[in-house]
Amino acid sequence: MTLRTFKKGVHPHDHKTRTASLPVEDVPIPELLRIPVAQHLGKPAVPVKQRGDEVMPGELLCDADGFVSARVHSPVHGKIKKIVQQPLPAGRMSDHIEIAVNVEETQAHQWQRREVDLDALDRDTVVEGIRDAGIVGMGGATFPTHVKFSPPPTAEIDTLVINGVECEPYLTCDHRLMLERTAELLEAVRILNRGFGFKRILFGIESNKPDAIEAVSRAAAEFPDTPIEIVPLKVKYPQGAEKMLIYAACGRTVPAGKLPLEIGVIVANVFTLVAIEDWFFWGKPLIDRVITVSGDGIKSARNLRAPIGTPFEDLVEACGGFNGDVAKVLVGGPMMGVALPTLDYSLTKGSSGLLFLTRAEVPAESPCIRCARCVDACPMNLMPLKLAAYAEAQKFVEAKQHNLNDCFECGSCAYVCPSKIKLVAWIRYAKNYVRVHKL
Amino acid sequence: MSARAEGFILTSSPHDSAADTTQRIMFAVVITLLPAMVMSVFYFGLRVLGLYVLAIASCLVTESLTRRARGRSPWSIADGSAVVTAVLLVMVLPPEISPIALVVGCVVAIFLGKEVFGGLGSNVFNPALVGRAFLSAAYPVQITTWTTPNRVFAFLPQGIDAQTQATPLAAARFEGIYEALPNLLFGQIGGSIGETGSIFIVAGGIAMLALRLIRWEMVVSLLGTVFVLTGIAHLVDPGSFVGPVFHLFAGGLMLGAVYMATDMVTTPYTRVGNVIFGVGAGTLVVIIRLFGGYPEGVMFAILLMNAVTPIINRYTDNRVFGAQSAKAGEGAQ
Numbered sequence: 132m133t134l135r136t137f138k139k140g141v142h143p144h145d146h147k148t149r150t151a152s153l154p155v156e157d158v159p160i161p162e163l164l165r166i167p168v169a170q171h172l173g174k175p176a177v178p179v180k181q182r183g184d185e186v187m188p189g190e191l192l193c194d195a196d197g198f199v200s201a202r203v204h205s206p207v208h209g210k211i212k213k214i215v216q217q218p219l220p221a222g223r224m225s226d227h228i229e230i231a232v233n234v235e236e237t238q239a240h241q242w243q244r245r246e247v248d249l250d251a252l253d254r255d256t257v258v259e260g261i262r263d264a265g266i267v268g269m270g271g272a273t274f275p276t277h278v279k280f281s282p283p284p285t286a287e288i289d290t291l292v293i294n295g296v297e298c299e300p301y302l303t304c305d306h307r308l309m310l311e312r313t314a315e316l317l318e319a320v321r322i323l324n325r326g327f328g329f330k331r332i333l334f335g336i337e338s339n340k341p342d343a344i345e346a347v348s349r350a351a352a353e354f355p356d357t358p359i360e361i362v363p364l365k366v367k368y369p370q371g372a373e374k375m376l377i378y379a380a381c382g383r384t385v386p387a388g389k390l391p392l393e394i395g396v397i398v399a400n401v402f403t404l405v406a407i408e409d410w411f412f413w414g415k416p417l418i419d420r421v422i423t424v425s426g427d428g429i430k431s432a433r434n435l436r437a438p439i440g441t442p443f444e445d446l447v448e449a450c451g452g453f454n455g456d457v458a459k460v461l462v463g464g465p466m467m468g469v470a471l472p473t474l475d476y477s478l479t480k481g482s483s484g485l486l487f488l489t490r491a492e493v494p495a496e497s498p499c500i501r502c503a504r505c506v507d508a509c510p511m512n513l514m515p516l517k518l519a520a521y522a523e524a525q526k527f528v529e530a531k532q533h534n535l536n537d538c539f540e541c542g543s544c545a546y547v548c549p550s551k552i553k554l555v556a557w558i559r560y561a562k563n564y565v566r567v568h569k570l
Numbered sequence: 571m572s573a574r575a576e577g578f579i580l581t582s583s584p585h586d587s588a589a590d591t592t593q594r595i596m597f598a599v600v601i602t603l604l605p606a607m608v609m610s611v612f613y614f615g616l617r618v619l620g621l622y623v624l625a626i627a628s629c630l631v632t633e634s635l636t637r638r639a640r641g642r643s644p645w646s647i648a649d650g651s652a653v654v655t656a657v658l659l660v661m662v663l664p665p666e667i668s669p670i671a672l673v674v675g676c677v678v679a680i681f682l683g684k685e686v687f688g689g690l691g692s693n694v695f696n697p698a699l700v701g702r703a704f705l706s707a708a709y710p711v712q713i714t715t716w717t718t719p720n721r722v723f724a725f726l727p728q729g730i731d732a733q734t735q736a737t738p739l740a741a742a743r744f745e746g747i748y749e750a751l752p753n754l755l756f757g758q759i760g761g762s763i764g765e766t767g768s769i770f771i772v773a774g775g776i777a778m779l780a781l782r783l784i785r786w787e788m789v790v791s792l793l794g795t796v797f798v799l800t801g802i803a804h805l806v807d808p809g810s811f812v813g814p815v816f817h818l819f820a821g822g823l824m825l826g827a828v829y830m831a832t833d834m835v836t837t838p839y840t841r842v843g844n845v846i847f848g849v850g851a852g853t854l855v856v857i858i859r860l861f862g863g864y865p866e867g868v869m870f871a872i873l874l875m876n877a878v879t880p881i882i883n884r885y886t887d888n889r890v891f892g893a894q895s896a897k898a899g900e901g902a903q
Contacts, residue, residue, distance in 0.1 A: 143586055300586065374891065387892035460578045465585040472580055493581055497592050497649060498691035503839040512888040514839065534890040542584030549590045550691075556582035 134338055136365035137375040139510045141543045143300050143368055143466060145339065146425070150303040155311060155421050155434045158449045160234045164440030165217070166192065166203060169225040170479035171267040172274045173199035178228060184211045188240045189416055192228055195262065201275040201480075202265035203228075206418035206438030208236035220462040220469050220476050227477070230440070242413045249325055257326030264410035265417045265480075269402030270294060270305075270371060271463055273481035276403055280326070282392045291329045292380050292391075292398045293320070295336040295343060296364065296371035299464025302484045304421040305401050307434045309336070309343035312405050313350040315412075317357075319404035322411050324357055327397075332359040333380040337366045368466060369541040373398045375510050387537050402483075417480060424450045428457035428487030441478040443471075446485055453487065461486040466542040494551040505544035505554055511537050515544035515554045522561035527570055530561045538562070592690075595834075596650030598781055602774035603657055603829070609770050610763045613719035614665035618763055624669055625656035628676035636685040651690050655679050658698035658829055661764025662822060662869065663705065665717050671709045675701040695876045696836050699869050706869075716760035726752050737761045739821040739865040742812045754819040765825040768818075775828035784832035788844040792827045793818060795852025803860055811860060823855060826868035836876045843879075843886035851875045 169175035176193030180186060186205040193203040209230040219225050262277035282288050293316075297305040309316065320332060334351070336344050344363055351359045362380045369375055374385045376398060383394045391398055402420065409415040418439055425432035430451030437446060443462075447453065461468040462482050505515035513534055521530035538558050545554040564570070611619050629652040634644040659679055663672065679701030687693040706713045716737055727750045737760045738749035753759050757767025765771070778784045801814035817823065831837060831851055838847050851871045858867025 141588070143588075384892050387890045389892070458579050459581075459585065461585055465583075467583050468585065469583065470578065470580045470585065472577055488585070493579065494587060494591075497646075498689065500592055500595075500651075500691045500834050501839065502595070502834040506839050506888065509888075511891045512893075513890060514887050516839065517887070533887065537890050537892075540583070546584050546586060547588050547590075549588075549592050549595055551587060551591070553582060555584065559582065 134363055134365040135379050136367050137370060137379045137510060139508055139512070139543070140367040140369060140375070141508050141546050142366070143546060145366075146301045146465075147303050147306070147339075149432045150301075150423050150425050150434055151306055151340075153303075153307075153432070153434050155304075155307050155436050158435045158437040158441060158445060160207065160232060160237050161438065161441045161445045162232050162234060163212075163442065164207060164209070164230045164232060164438060165215070165227040165442060165477040166205075166230065166440035167219055167225040167227050167477070167479055168193045168203060169219065169223065170203070170273060170439070170481060171201040172272065173197075173201070173278075175225060176200055176203045178214065178226070180211055180228070182211055182213055185209070186211065186230065188237065189414065189418060195265075195275075199275060199278055201267050201277075202263065202416070203439075204265055204416040204418050205230065206440065208233040208240065217475065219479065220471060220482065222469070227440075242415045244413055247322075247411050249321060252322060252325040254326040257322060260410055261407060263416070264406060266403060266406045266410070267417070267480050268400055269406065269420065269480065269483070270400040271467065271481050271483055273479070276399070276407075279397060279399075280323075282397070286392045287395050288327055288392065288397055289330040289395045290381060290383075290397075291320075291323060291327065291332045292377055292396055293332065293334040293404065294371055294373075294376055294398055294400045295334060295340075295347070296376060297340075298337065298366075298368045298371040299466055299468075299484070300368075301425045301486055302423045302464050303425075304423045304434055304483055306340050306343055308401050308405055308421060309340070310346050312408075313346045315408040316347070316401060316404050317350045317354060317359075318412065319407040320359060321354060321357055322407060323399070323404075330358065331381070332357065333362050334359060335362045335364050335370075335376050335380045337364045337370060339366045369510060369543065372510065372539060372541055387534065420478065420480060420482070422446065422478060422482050423484045424486075425484065426461075426487040427489040428454055430454045437478050439478055439480060443474045443476050443478070443485060446478070447474065447487075455489050457487045457489060458492075459488040461488065466546065467540060496552055497550045499550050499552055502549060504547040504549065508543040508547045510541065510543060511539065513538055515558065518561065519552060519554045519557035522557040527561055527564050527568070530558075531565050531570055535561055535565060592649050592651075595783060596654050598783055599654050599778065599829075600650065600657060602777040602781075602783070603661075603764075605773055606661070606764050606767060606770040606825075607657065609722070609757060609767045610661070612722045613757060613766065614717065614763060615720070618660070618665060621660050621663075621667065621669070621672055621763070622657060625660045625672055625676050626653055628673045629653070629656040629659075629680050632677050632680040633685065636681055637689070640685070640689075642689070646690070649690060651684075652680060655684070655697045655701075658764075659701045661825060662698065662702045662762045664713060664715055665719075665763050666715055667705075667712055668709075671705055671712055674708065675705045678704040691835055693835055694880070695873055696830050696833050699830060699873050699876075702869055703873060718760060719758055719766065721758065723756050723758055726750075726756060726758050737821065737865065738816075739859065742816065742820070743859070743865040748812055748816060749820065751815065751819065754816070762822060762825075765822040768824040771824040771828050775824075778828070778832070784828070785841065785844050787841045788832050788837065788848045789827050791845045791848025792831050792852045792855075793823070795849045796823060796855055799853065799856040800860070803856070817856075817859065821859075821866045822868040826851075826855075826872055830868070830872050831875070836879060838879055838882045838886060840886050840888050843882045846882050846886065847875050847879065850878070
């Protein structure tokens with residue numbers, strides 16, 4: 132079996148064994164949810180409910196504000212207590228809808244499977260469904276999925292690439308989904324194929340998940356009419372990045388600064404597919420997600436399914452509390468995740484991991500020795516050492532001319548740097564400066 | 571509900587980093603040099619061991635004092651870069667170099683070669699070669715006086731140096747006498763302390779390639795250029811020019827190609843840049859060796875290419891992923 136991959140990249144320690152074999156468990160229903168209205172890229176959603184309103188599972192809480200926005204639904208039975216401002220894990224402020232949960236009624240709620248006439252679906256109804264369900268890219272980018280699936284009429288989409296890579300260390304939620312919800316994944320693929328009539332559907336999975344490769348292959352064999360191919364990939368970070376995955380899976384290169392649409396490709400994360408199945412077959416919008424809670428600082432690491440808006444404290448509690456002195460808390464993975472100052476945050480659609488690290492000594496920086504390991508690691512073929520030097524020298528125009536904005540902050544450069552220079556931090560600083568000052 | 575009173579540590583991603591550090595890289599380089607160092611002591615006696623110790627001490631003291639004078643922590647010497655410079659400087663000097671000349675070379679290498687530029691990472695020229703270049707001007711006699719090595723490998727043919735007291739390159743250039751290849755490989759020849767046993771340098775080079783401390787593009791392009799150009803010269807006029815294999819293993823070429831032209835700080839960033847440097851340095855080596863006033867040209871070739879490295883770096887950036895098709899796409903619209 133020849134394994135495909137992309138060029139360059141790095142091999143961080145994967146830390147996945149602790150949770151890879153643990154089935155997804157439901158978190159006890161929280162008594163209080165704090166649901167952000169802005170948990171996707173684009174405009175924050177607009178609340179349609181008010182303080183004091185009673186809500187039901189799946190009921191619309193906030194409507195999308197324009198095209199590039201996403202709906203937010205209530206995961207529970209309960210009553211809206213208030214709307215508070217608090218920061219999102221990434222640092223931006225957002226209104227959060229606080230719901231006092233009626234735990235018993237929520238527990239009693241059952242989603243009813245509905246019959247779906249696949250033949251009656253077309254592109255418009257599929258995209259409309261995705262929009263109604265409030266589905267966003269679940270790999271972490273949280274780009275509204277219906278936007279992704281609305282290519283301009285001129286674009287000829289012929290390939291769907293399914294992202295089952297999960298290259299971030301520690302995270303195993305996508306892996307578990309591929310094992311536990313294989314059939315639903317394939318149902319969602321068929322729904323999308325109804326709308327788009329793909330020539331090829333490539334399912335990229337890294338070779339460190341042989342059980343997932345096998346499960347998906349077996350399930351795919353039951354639908355010979357769907358042109359689905361499983362593509363085993365060599366383990367390498369950041370293979371889950373859209374452009375890297377497209378190159379690895381089908382050899383096409385997304386032009387710099389352009390979207391995959393340009394070359395006829397749409398990429399969807401496995402979690403996004405499960406959410407699509409939930410909506411079409413069960414009428415259940417995106418109201419919960421699976422998150423990997425792991426790291427040395429947590430007593431028992433788990434793959435937990437929790438309602439969107441679940442306070443992080445509840446997730447810690449469900450994992451038996453802290454273990455030892457927690458030095459660093461990350462939402463997401465260790466390569467691209469965000470460090471949190473406190474636990475006063477709640478689960479969003481994009482939170483794929485909650486990690487508690489005990490050894491988080493910040494390594495001392497030393498001078499750049501121009502080893503150019505960052506140059507060899509950068510999957511976008513950038514010159515990270517130059518970008519960081521330009522940023523430090525406040526030469527932002529030069530940084531931009533050196534393709535600053537093609538960096539997607541995967542962290543490969545800073546990971547390999549023997550001088551432990553905060554390359555990504557400098558690049559991010561320059562990107563922000565260029566954006567704010569419109570250079 | 572915080573686990574620690576002072577709150578969690580906040581840093582920018584990524585939150586993990588590879589185990590390699592500058593210090594580890596420098597000490598790994600020294601370890602790959604050990605075979606050649608040990609052999610040099612066998613060939614030229616315990617005196618050479620003393621030279622290594624003296625050079626390391628001189629370089630560390632020089633760096634520590636200059637760092638202190640610049641208001642920086644003198645403990646940066648722990649990064650090991652001064653040790654690498656010291657060992658390489660000894661290796662490119664003749665066995666009978668006087669201790670005073672060696673100390674002068676070390677001070678120049680560290681102070682003028684590195685610290686005046688701003689210390690590790692900021693220097694333009696290879697520090698060890700700066701020290702060597704200074705000594706060839708300051709001690710022209712000492713630096714061209716060669717001694718015959720001990721016969722460590724009795725099975726090898728008797729070297730020519732017993733009679734001539736010259737390096738194989740000088741003997742070939744000025745007297746038309748060619749050293750046997752086995753002697754070139756195992757170092758039973760006159761020459762600088764660490765450069766004579768090519769095979770031990772090659773072993774160190776293979777180890778460094780395996781540890782990804784150096785790029786094969788540099789070594790191959792440099793050696794390949796020398797091989798091809800001296801090969802052409804030999805084909806055109808075999809009477810005047812010795813064959814390419816001799817050139818590969820004689821003199822300081824192997825040491826220079828493996829340990830000097832691969833110095834991270836003073837050579838280009840990208841693979842293309844490395845090849846340009848390698849071809850340039852190889853060409854200069856051949857020009858100096860065949861037509862210049864010196865029998866050997868590796869030191870000057872590398873120093874000259876060090877000088878053009880910033881300009882190579884300016885024009886050899888990698889092309890961003892998707893760059894080519896971006897142009898094609900724009901044309902199509």
